[in-house]
Amino acid sequence: MTGAADGLLVSRDLSKRFGGLIAMDSLDMAVRPQEILGLIGPNGSGKTTFFNVVTGIYPTSGGVVEFDGKDITNFSPQAVYRAGIARTFQRSRLSLSLSVFDNVMVGNHMRLDQGLWFNLVARKDFKRQFEENFERARDLVKVFDPPLGNRMFEAVGTFPMIDRRRIEICRALISRPKLLLLDEPSAGMTHDETKALMDDILEIKGRLEDLTIIIIEHEMGVIERITDTCVVLNFGQKICEGPYREVAEDRLVQEAYLGIQ
Amino acid sequence: MFAVLLPGIGSAVAVTVYVILLLAVESQAAIAGLLVAGVIAVLAAARFGGMARIGRSFAERENAMNLVIILAVLAVTGFFYEDHFILLLMATVIIYVIACLGLNLQFGYAGVLNFAGAAFFGVGCYTAAVLTKNTAMPHLLILVAGGVMAAVIGSLLILPVLRTRSHYSAVVTIAFALLFKIFLEVNDTLGGPQGLPVDGMNVLGWEFNDDIEIGEDFEIAFYVNYIVVGLIVLALAFTFVRRLERSWVGLNLDALRLDETAAACFGLNITRWKITAFTLGNFLTGVAGALYAMMLGFIAPTNFTFGDSLILVSIILLGGIGNPWGLVVATTILIILPEKLQVIQEYRFLLFGAMVILILLFRPEGLLPRPLRTYLPGWRPK
Known part of the structure; x- marks a missing residue:
């Protein structure tokens, strides 16, 4: 087991029960700084539950989450975000009726001045902050797709799925989190789109060296290509961890996926 | 610059005259007729892109159009000053x-x-x-x-x-x-x-x-x-x-x-x-x-x-x-x-x-659907 000292995000004995259903069972996990960790497992194995518990959407039923040396167990979603964890959602939760810029800026909440006076009266200062942030948002979006940077003020609902995923990742990245949680970014996309999106993620990872990523993914090609290490869950328990090649060889993992007796 | 304002001002004048007529007329038949005419005019304007042009006047020359609307209200007020x-x-x-x-x-x-x-x-x-x-x-x-x-x-x-x-x-x-x-x-x-x-x-x-x-x-x-x-x-x-x-x-x-x-x-x-x-x-x-x-x-x-x-x-x-x-x-x-x-x-x-x-x-978004947010009117990215 990885020692707690070298983990950016560490969970110890972390559990989540929904009534009688144990969605996550005493999970011990450590994510090393700057790595890309793949979280895999069959449907219902507790991957998204893990994200939801870490980000404070669900309260834990037991156990501890530490981030960057601090105990963040049962922090509110807001506090988790301020601590430096940002995420995307399985069913992309963008606001389709808002513009690209609006959506990205939601992710930048903690860096924006939220005072009423600043927003309503000090419009010159607001303009300055707006322009700075527009540049930042556009630069970030352009890393993913340059043409997208020219369409910052169009409604997200008019964009295809791959662009929505890109925008969602930008929303998570704009606040410069230390840890990015990607919940099935390839869901609903074609093979080629998935490949393009992974290129983007690797490109971003190349630019932001300090960034640590946990990615939930069903496409094993993606996992093989971009992860440094993998954790496999089944029925809420960790059944295996290690680099993808080792994990894929593991008998327990094969049983979990293929049902071999 | 002024060309952008024209559809907005034109529509404001038309609406002002229309509202004055509607308020001044007493006969129920005439009012009904005016209402039908109004609906037809709006539909026609929408059909031939007039609404979009009026919308642009409001979007691009906001302060000017706000002023025009205030003047229009004052004009109607002036017309009925003792009613x-x-x-x-x-x-x-x-x-x-x-x-x-x-x-x-x-x-x-x-x-x-x-x-x-x-x-x-x-x-x-x-x-x-x-x-x-x-x-x-x-x-x-x-x-x-x-x-x-x-x-x-x-x-x-x-x-x-x-x-x-x-x-x-x-x-x-x-x-x-x-x-x-x-x-x-x-x-x-x-x-x-x-x-x-x-x-x-x-x-x-x-x-x-x-x-x-x-x-x-x-x-x-x-x-x-x-x-x-x-x-x-x-x-x-x-x-x-x-x-x-x-x-x-x-x-x-x-x-x-x-x-x-x-x-x-x-x-x-x-x-x-x-x-x-x-x-x-x-x-x-x-x-x-x-x-x-x-x-x-x-x-x-x-x-x-x-x-x-x-x-x-x-x-x-x-x-x-x-x-x-x-x-x-x-x-x-x-x-x-x-x-x-x-x-x-x-x-x-x-x-x-x-x-x-x-x-x-x-028309679930209402008669005038809300446009996307513009933080600073007239602002364009460099």
Whole structure:
């Protein structure tokens, strides 16, 4: 087991029960700084539950989450975000009726001045902050797709799925989190789109060296290509961890996926 | 530069003339004819791209167009300078728009559906009644006091509204609307069912409720006073709501309305922003109420029924949720139509109900759908 000292995000004995259903069972996990960790497992194995518990959407039923040396167990979603964890959602939760810029800026909440006076009266200062942030948002979006940077003020609902995923990742990245949680970014996309999106993620990872990523993914090609290490869950328990090649060889993992007796 | 303004000014002139005609004509057949002609003109304009061009005038030359609209209202006011009934209608429209701006802030932006709009309007009215009769508070301050009282009373509802989501918070406000009217009816200090008299507005010795006499036989109806003050308050409220929408605060409200969970995951304090929107909205509604009470000179619980709250909500649905200009259009239609077309006077609620159903079915975003947010009007990325 990885020692707690070298983990950016560490969970110890972390559990989540929904009534009688144990969605996550005493999970011990450590994510090393700057790595890309793949979280895999069959449907219902507790991957998204893990994200939801870490980000404070669900309260834990037991156990501890530490981030960057601090105990963040049962922090509110807001506090988790301020601590430096940002995420995307399985069913992309963008606001389709808002513009690209609006959506990205939601992710930048903690860096924006939220005072009423600043927003309503000090419009010159607001303009300055707006322009700075527009540049930042556009630069970030352009890393993913340059043409997208020219369409910052169009409604997200008019964009295809791959662009929505890109925008969602930008929303998570704009606040410069230390840890990015990607919940099935390839869901609903074609093979080629998935490949393009992974290129983007690797490109971003190349630019932001300090960034640590946990990615939930069903496409094993993606996992093989971009992860440094993998954790496999089944029925809420960790059944295996290690680099993808080792994990894929593991008998327990094969049983979990293929049902071999 | 001027070419962009032309469609906007042209339409403003056309609408002004149309409104004057509509208000001046008495024969029911002529009014019906005008209404049909108006609908056809709007549909035709929409069909041939005229609406888009008018929209561009408003979007690109905002300040100029705001001024044009104010001038248009003043022109109509000038035309009917001695007609009490029509000026009262106009002032009512202006005051209702202010109240609806408040509800729009709550529902259109933060998604808090408030079915007690008329109750908070009533709080403003009763505040004005009590303060004008019992204190020497300057009347402009009483407008503010009406707003503050509505916000304070509204804070009673904050806990139950926050603990419930969407439809359920609406039920909380419905309960409050009903309670409020019953409270007024049984409360003798507030006049009970008979209501209370209210002093007319008086600013620096200028009596708002006296007709303005110029020379020997030239008289201007006193409602013009209220139209002018109403326009000023409206302009302030409009600017306020606009700026709010075009700021990070407006973004926060949209984000939490559309997806509370996602918003929370990006640090938004849902409670703080819902309270902000609810309180500011009630404040605007209360200010409108205080002005209304001073204009009418007398208020009673029957002015603040649940039905009146429903009218406010239907104005927002009809106009375009989140679009302040939509409110102006919808309020004008909903207030003036039943007064002019007496056939529907008795069936006005039936008409409003039918309108809301039709809008929800065929144009769910309202007559004037809300455009995407522009933070700084006229701003272009470098």
